[in-house]
Amino acid sequence: MMSRTKVLPYLIENRFHVFARNKECLNFIKLQRYSYHGSEGDIQYIQNSVVPTMHFQDSLPRLPIPELDKTCERYITALMPITPSERLQNTIKIVEKFKCEEGKELQEELKASNSRNKHTSYISGPWFDMYLKSRSPLVLNFNPFLAFKDDPKKEFNTQLIKATNMLLSSLRFMKSLRAEILEPEVYHLNPEKSDTPFFRKLMRLMPRKFAWYGAYLFKAFPLDMSQFNNLFNSTRIPRVGKDEIQVFPEARHVIVLRNGHFYTFDVLDGDGNIMPPAYIFSLMSYILTDSCPPPSHPISYLTTENRDTWAEARNHLEKLGNAEQLKLIDSAIFVLSLDDESLQEDLVKSAHHMLHGPAYNRWFDKSFTLIITKDGKAAINFEHAWGDGVAVLRYFNEIYSDSIKNHFVRPKTVPANIDASHRVRRLDFVLDEAIQSSVQNARDKLAQQTNNLQFNILQYSQMNRESIKQNKLSPDSVAQLGLQMAYYKINGNFVATYESCSTSAFKHGRTETVRPVTKATKRCVEEFHKSNPATSAEMRALLKECTKVHNQLTKEAAMGQGFDRHLFGLRYMAEKHNHKLPALYQDPVYLEANHFILSTSTLFGPAFSGGGFAPVVPDGFGIGYGFLEDTMGFLVSSYSPYRNGEEFVNALKESFDQIHKVLEKS
Structure with a gap:
């Protein structure tokens, strides 16, 4: 049998095309629960699950610590679309030094700490502290x-x-x-085979320390429920x-x-x-x-x-x-x-x-x-x-x-x-x-x-979740591309953008960052803004490349293979052991890369009518978005006088009009 640490990256890479984002997990977690809703005379319980609520908790895989080389590589890749080349070259030197010197030592300390705390994830304690x-x-x-x-x-x-x-x-x-009769959180890759009474009866008989493996054989993947x-x-x-x-x-x-x-x-x-x-x-x-x-x-x-x-x-x-x-x-x-x-x-x-x-x-x-x-x-x-x-x-x-x-x-x-x-x-x-x-x-x-807090709203009905999927594009990647286009229309550049992704497939997983600004989105946005843009066929190819890259970043983040939480954990080790703060964390480029002008989160579900939050930096935008029936909805927050939310929403509508025009011709 494959080890847990090998099984999960394997199954996500080969089975999870796009796993649940932190605030979008209901795109994937089925709401058709095998549950009992009693008569009006029975008010005590909302469900009566055959499988105990925490049945899979003991056997969940642990969140992996990424390889240091991979983290450094992913960090530099994320910087390329938002950092001028002359500044990037200096940062590359700083990162190389970090990888060979302080980072190497911090990586060993992080691994040692992780080995001593097998009951949790390497990010859980530091994230609570943060x-x-x-x-x-x-x-x-x-x-x-x-x-x-x-x-x-x-x-x-x-x-x-x-x-x-x-x-x-x-x-x-x-x-x-509390009675452990609430249905466990499980992502069913093949609901016809696993979202069934037979699966649940079988899982109930499975010992808790092996339950995750039993679910995996059915292509069903339990999620961490420790936060409940x-x-x-x-x-x-x-x-x-x-x-x-x-x-x-x-x-x-x-x-x-x-x-x-x-x-x-x-x-x-x-x-x-x-x-x-x-x-x-x-x-x-x-x-x-x-x-x-x-x-x-x-x-x-x-x-x-x-x-x-x-x-x-x-x-x-x-x-x-x-x-x-x-x-x-x-x-x-x-x-x-x-x-x-x-x-x-x-x-x-x-x-x-x-x-x-x-x-x-x-x-x-x-x-x-x-x-x-x-x-x-x-x-x-x-x-x-x-x-x-x-x-x-x-x-x-x-x-x-x-x-x-x-x-x-x-x-x-x-x-x-x-x-x-x-x-x-x-x-x-x-x-x-x-x-x-x-x-x-x-x-x-x-x-x-x-x-000073402003809210502006866009409800866009020319495209929706299903129409985007019919064009073999990811709805989330299209939404994120529209946000980049809107910001570029107003400011003529690209900035650090945050999108959260859940790592709840792992024990005590929290979140990881998806960085939606990529070389693919930059090429696509710049092409849309040329006076003589490419043909519709060429633009569709650029849109598909944006989806491909965005989906890959999301898969990596869901697998615990993003770079943000890893760098955060290494910094936490440096502070915990009173080491001198490495130059990487003092680099102005690093500080700018973590100054999220666009902070975004997406939601989707049958009960949801809207949601939002304030910007995470004074000169930023807080963007809650989702797909409601036949529309795309965006709630954009900003602080005056730093940003103009109405101007941004108008630019966002124009951006989606441009994307829709390309898709109409497909």
């Missing part, structure tokens, strides 16, 4: 949002009904996960210097935020069973009718602060006698925000609302916040340190599907005959002048930041 040591505020810098589609049945899109049903579906998902343990009852605690993630699995309550107030009540009984829908419906109705005026200094604003500033303020809050209240927020299953604003169909207003506000009605430290507006629009805003897209998107899609299929509360539901005021607790906080001043400072800083 997030938790950052002192930047979570809002705008890390937390993204994902917006749900409306319930197809309009009468279920009221705030009270939707919030109650999504809360119940969330609890059903959580209980199935941080999905519920989890929070990021601010600490001076480095935050920490804490999980409180025994807690049975949720936190509901409304009008800046925190309400809490138990949603599980003493035996861990979900409380009756009419009971939860009554408590939610009570909260929505509470007429208590908003607090003058909502402490939620503190979660938008610099992490050291927030850590010090939190310590002061606890000394004032608020430790119990903070513990209730930290340990809650999750936070549900009931907003008084109505968004209607205003997509730009919705993006601002779901990403950063109203901050008085958010707690950005929680693993995720489920947001329901007054007119029934729903989204999640999630903290990124604990995990990536695989866990979040699985939860996102499952609760949408369950909440629109199993309407446990309806327009005619009668609230339970209980005194809700004795079961719902509103948290009160003791504040002094110092905390009030801290809250006001946080509010002012956030207003200044968000006032």
Whole structure:
């Protein structure tokens, strides 16, 4: 039998044509789960999987450490389209020295560390540290949002009904996960053979330490699910210097935020069973009718602060006698925000609302916040340190599907005959002048930041996912090419571009970077902008070359063979062992290559209506994009006065018009 380290690169190279990108994994992970959705009388579980949820976890392959030579080669290749030749020559010399000297030593240290920690991946610990040591505020810098589609049945899109049903579906998902009856995450290359009852029954009989190999024989590839343990009852605690993630699995309550107030009540009984829908419906109705005026200094604003500033303020809050209240927020299953604003169909207003506000009605430290507006629009805003897209998107899609299929509360539901005021607790906080001043400072800083944040939207219907595939092109490569064309139209050059890719095929995999700017995209973009461009046949050939190169980069990244995380791990070793920082990391070219002007992420799924994030650098663009039914959708964020988002979106439309014109002639 081939070893695990040899099997996975083999199967990805020969079987996975384009594996799941971090925020696009639903392109590949089938949503048709072998699961049980009970009758309306059975509310405890969302699924009843034959195969235990974590059945494959012990046998997952480990994330490989790339060869140093290959990493250096890939790094230089990525620099070629964005770096002037005279500067590149100097960088090549720096890289050669690194490869033969400091890099060689750091590679051995990284391998030795990896050998001592066989239970995890070489990137997991350093990646957690990277997030938790950052002192930047979570809002705008890390937390993204994902917006749900409306319930197809309009009468279920009221705030009270939707919030109650999504809360119940969330609890059903959580209980199935903890009972190990939630379907494992598996990529089925041949669903007809492996996405079947027979496969599942056979896998259940397979010992856990061999289960991955059994799935491989069916061309089914289990994914890492370690991050799911941080999905519920989890929070990021601010600490001076480095935050920490804490999980409180025994807690049975949720936190509901409304009008800046925190309400809490138990949603599980003493035996861990979900409380009756009419009971939860009554408590939610009570909260929505509470007429208590908003607090003058909502402490939620503190979660938008610099992490050291927030850590010090939190310590002061606890000394004032608020430790119990903070513990209730930290340990809650999750936070549900009931907003008084109505968004209607205003997509730009919705993006601002779901990403950063109203901050008085958010707690950005929680693993995720489920947001329901007054007119029934729903989204999640999630903290990124604990995990990536695989866990979040699985939860996102499952609760949408369950909440629109199993309407446990309806327009005619009668609230339970209980005194809700004795079961719902509103948290009160003791504040002094110092905390009030801290809250006001946080509010002012956030207003200044968000006032400069712009969102612009493109919904392009001339091309869609299927029409692009019919031309034997990758939809993602075409989307990325359009982004490069748009930037080139405005600025006349190419810049560092980031696209995330999941490495969840490996134990404790996180993400890897795909660098979409290649020599192929550069040639294609420049040809499109010539006054006398090539023929349509020649342009189609250039488009196909872009897809070929992009797919290869994506395969390498999914195999753990990108260069970004490897270089990050080597740098981490240098800092950990107090080595002098190698010249490679001080090279201005390296710094520019990691200053991502275009930060991009793609999403696709039946529950998804939009999503986005802020730019990762002040002079950049944050671009969330996806394929919705018959359109390509792009949500572009930017900061004024650095960038003009409207100009970029107009250039993006022109770019897709040019690509579409070529494909029309094929």
